[in-house]
Amino acid sequence: MDKQQAQEKVIELSELLNNYNYEYHVLDNPSVPDAEYDQKMQELRELEEEFPEFITTESPTQRIGGEPLEGFKKVQHNVPMLSLGNAFNAEDLRDFERRAAGVTDAKLSFVCELKIDGLAVSLTYEDGKFIRGATRGDGTTGEDITSNLRTIKSIPLTIAEKNTMEVRGEAFMPHKSFLALNKSRDENEEEPFANPRNAAAGSLRQLDPRIAAKRNLDIFLYGVGEWEAGSLASHSERLDYLKKLGLKTNPEWKKCETIEEVIEYVTYWEAERPKLGYEIDGIVIKVDNLDQQEELGFTAKSPRWAIAYKFPAEEVVTILHDIELSVGRTGVITPTAILEPVKVAGTTVKRASLHNEDLIRAKDIKLGDTVVIKKAGDIIPEVVRVVEEKRTGSEKAFHMPESCPACGSELVRLEEEVALRCINPNCPAQLKEGLIHFVSRNAMNIDGLGEKVIIQLFQEKLIHTIADIYRLQRDDLLKLDRMGEKSVHNLLQAIETSKSNSLEKLLFGLGLRFVGSKAAKTLAVHFETMESLKHATYEDLISIDEIGEKMADSVAMYFSEVEVTDLLAELNELGVNMDYKGPKKQEIAQNTIFSGKTVVLTGKMDSFSRSEAKSAIEQLGGSVTNSVSKKTDFLIAGDEAGSKLDKAKQLGIIIWNEEQLREVLEK
Structure with missing residues (x-):
């Protein structure tokens, strides 16, 4: 295939796949099966790999999320994104109608829309292309989250409107995405999100767009901010026009001629909202006529032509x-x-x-x-x-048992703890949960060994301890449900790869009490080998700055157990790495300007990459973190530094430019 043919094919596939995305994610009416979509997407990927000069920002392959950002830039909303006043009952709605009617002489009509419980955002299109997306922020200043919003497949990357147009809506997480996310977080020993709104907001404020891409967010658009060609007469016409452009609007909106119709709509959805696949927390009511909206105007905080009816929590x-x-x-x-x-x-x-x-x-x-x-x-x-x-x-009164429901061992309540614990290291329930933790992403990160597979292996008595994971055989795995030749090959390869992980991964995977991923790294850096850590005394451990009394006691007690010694010996014989692979303690300079200091890097640097700067600072005794706080000692700001620089200034943190950092590193 020559270049001309390749370019034409890339354009054809991009248009086709973007249309398939629209049918699936906006219309909820796909015209082709998933397998055909996947085949076309793979064909496009292969063409773009061979001819990267034909990749455009509008390509459907570009929705997976790019490289992590340094921080979010500020975005000014030329038309403020104001919040709405609230109504809590029918009389509040009638009062809203009376206030509006007292300002305008013309008859009022209203548009009712479901109030999506998500994150308010704005999308800006120039010459038909999506160029910027931002959060609401304080209403006048938001944050640029374009990279994350591009991963939402229901947001079109191009529209037919060639005039500059800013549309506004609510990004949200559907129920099925929320449940899947929390299940995944639970499997990885991460705190679950409390509700879909927090999950959506947390996803869109990730500096790594690849995280947002995995969370299957969605959006409904409901209005416009700036619009060079805006000449429609009513809000209902705007909604129709947004839909015509291929922007996803909520199909449940309704135009009501009287406030009593509005109340009927509110009452209906208060009862019917559980049937939706996403969260709503009320109804938004707007005066439909745009001239009347302008006549009614705004208070300091909210428009007089709109109000939000809030649903009570259901008990x-x-x-x-x-x-x-x-x-x-x-x-x-x-x-x-x-x-x-x-x-x-x-x-x-x-x-x-x-x-x-x-x-x-x-x-x-x-x-x-x-x-x-x-x-x-x-x-x-x-x-x-x-x-x-x-x-x-x-x-009947309930009393907690004295013995473990899984293994029958005596339960204990440790000092200053509310919870009862089983401290039997061979408790089957703990072993199973420990196996799930060991293979999780932040620990040994063994792809293909999710919770379901671990439980199946445990029930089939193929694994009992984590050492058994490294003894799994191809023939035994092939006997399991949904385990084909390819998946077994990939799983065994992932298990083999995990053997070479650095010591801190293994330490975190072993699940020592009070030892999270950061503490595991601290211990690995300090002791360098499992053998050295294994023989560390309580005094050795407590002398490390970041290790407290509880953690030191837990680590010393863990390595004193005979079962642990035997397990580590097994893992060592099976080829699992027991050494730290990062910068060695002796390679870290003492008494430097960075010794014991917390450093944050932000912005673009010309002299070295982010990883090179991080490694150099760590070798000078510093600790590099991602977020600015009162504990931050230095902020190194490259070009285009954003919100981290602003926060550092507010907190009075020492701020260096790239030149100052380079001078210190050269010395």
């Missing part, structure tokens, strides 16, 4: 039949309420976390109680309170 009553106990990776016993199934915010709830014994006592929860439950953030079930007046006397 329901059910029966708590039992309390089930589960054992976590660190042996913590977690109680879970087993409920009479009940519908809450659209889904049937059968279980709710009770966290620990102290919470059960504080809420005086008994077996057989009638309880009020709700979904925290409309997603996570929790017991709010007991309905004491419903008690009959047949309810």
Whole structure:
């Protein structure tokens, strides 16, 4: 294929795939099966790899997210993105209508839209191309999150409107994406997001766009800011025009001629919102006529022509039949309420976390109680309170057991802890959870060994300890469900690759109490080998600046266990690396300007790459972190430094340019 043919094919495939994306993500009506879409996408990728000069920013292959950013630049909203006043009942809505009617003589009509619980954003198109996306921020100044917004497949990268046009909407995380994300975070021992809104906001404020790309966000557009050719007469016409341009609008909006119709719409969606695949927390009501909107104007904080009706949190009553106990990776016993199934915010709830014994006592929860439950953030079930007046006397007090429900070992409550723990290192429940943690991304990062596979291997008695992972055989794996020749080959290759991980990865994977990924790195740098760490005393450990008493005690106790010594010997024999592979302690200069200091790098540098600067600072005894805080000692600012530089100035942190850093490194 010559260059001319390649360019024509790239354009053809890009247009075709962008149309498929529109059908799937905007119209929810795909015209081709996923396999055909994937085949076309692969064909485009291969062409772009062979002819990179034909890659454009509008190519569907460019939605996967680029390199991490240094920080977010500020964006000024020439037309402010104001918040809305609130209404909480029908009378509030009638008051809104009376106030508006008192200003304008013409008859009012309204547009009602679902109030999406997400993150307000603006998208700017110039000459039909998406050039910038920003957060609402404080209404006048937001942050440039273009790279992250480009990963949302329902945002078109080109539109037919050639005049400069800024559209506004709400980026959000659908229920299925939220549940999948929290499941993944749980598997990786990460704190789950409390609700879809926090998850969406957290995703769009990641400096690494590749993270946002994996989280399957969506968007609804509902209005315009700046628009050079804006000449439509009503908000409803604007919504129709946005849809015509291929911008995704919410299909549930409705034009209402009276405020009573508005109230009917609000009442309907208050009951029906659980059927949606995304979170809404109210209804937005706007005066439809744009001339009337201009006549009504604004207060200092919000438009007079719009209001947000806020839904109350839904609480329901059910029966708590039992309390089930589960054992976590660190042996913590977690109680879970087993409920009479009940519908809450659209889904049937059968279980709710009770966290620990102290919470059960504080809420005086008994077996057989009638309880009020709700979904925290409309997603996570929790017991709010007991309905004491419903008690009959047949309810039974709940007592935490004295022995582990998984292995029967005695439970203990460690000093200053609320939780009960099983401290048996051979507890099957802990072993299983420990295996899941060991293979997770921040630990040994073994692709293909997710929670389901680990559980299957554990149940089939193919693995019992983490050493067994390195003894897995091809023939045994092929007998498992959904394990074909290719997946088994890839899994065994990933297991083999993990053997060469640096010591800190192994340390974190072993799951020592109080030892997170950062502490594991500190220990690895200080001791350099597992053998050296294994023989460290409590005094050796506590002498390290970043290691506290609890952590030192935990590490010393862990390596004193015979089972641990045997496990490490097995791993060593199986070829698992036991040494630290980063800059050695002796390579780190002492008494330098960076010794013991926390440094943040931001902006572009000409003399060296980010990793080179980081390595050099670490060898001079400094610690390089990503975010600016009161604990930051130096900010090294290259060209185009953004919000980190602003924050450093506010906090009075020492700020150097690239030249100053280079001078120190050369000395």
